[in-house]
Every structure is written in C-alpha cells, then in structure tokens.
Amino acid sequence: xxxxxxxxxxxxxxxxxxxxxxxxxxxxxxxxxxxxxxxxxxxxxxxxxxxxxxxxxxxxxxxxxxxxxxxxxxxxxxxxxxxxx
Numbered sequence: 001x002x003x004x005x006x007x008x009x010x011x012x013x014x015x016x017x018x019x020x021x022x023x024x025x026x027x028x029x030x031x032x033x034x035x036x037x038x039x040x041x042x043x044x045x046x047x048x049x050x051x052x053x054x055x056x057x058x059x060x061x062x063x064x065x066x067x068x069x070x071x072x073x074x075x076x077x078x079x080x081x082x083x084x085x
C-alpha cells in the first residue's frame with residue numbers, strides 16, 4: 001500500500017510539473033479585454049484593435065499586428081505617426 005501511494009504521488013507530481021512547462025499557443029490570448037471605455041480585441045490572426053473613449057475630445061482607435069514573446073504581448077500599430085518605443 002505504501003508503494004502504491006508513493007507511485008501515485010510521484011506520477012501526480014510529474015504530470016503537474018510537465019503541465020506547468022507546457023507552452024501555450026497564441027490563440028489562448030484571443031478575446032476582448034476591457035470595457036466600453038477602453039477595449040482591446042486580440043484576434044486569432046495575430047491582429048489587434050484598440051478603442052479608447054476615456055477622453056471624449058481625443059478618442060483613440062488603433063489597429064495593427066500583435067506578437068507574444070516569452071509571455072509578453074507586443075502590439076505594433078499600423079499608424080506610422082506613432083513613436084516606436
């Protein structure tokens with residue numbers, strides 16, 4: 001019985017460890033984030049749309065491409081007038 005318990009715990013720990021290092025695909029991040037004032041939409045085709053009506057005199061509407069690198073999300077706008085960094 002002790003050997004069975006040790007084996008079960010070892011297998012469970014191993015599966016948990018393997019699952020924690022599994023890379024997630026970019027499609028796991030697709031969806032709509034925010035609310036009616038600020039909204040970020042991440043699409044499956046690696047594009048994004050951002051809308052902000054926080055300042056009614058200066059509404060923001062941007063779209064472009066997105067990339068996930070080492071768990072960080074990078075957005076690149078199609079608007080060439082924006083600074084790159």
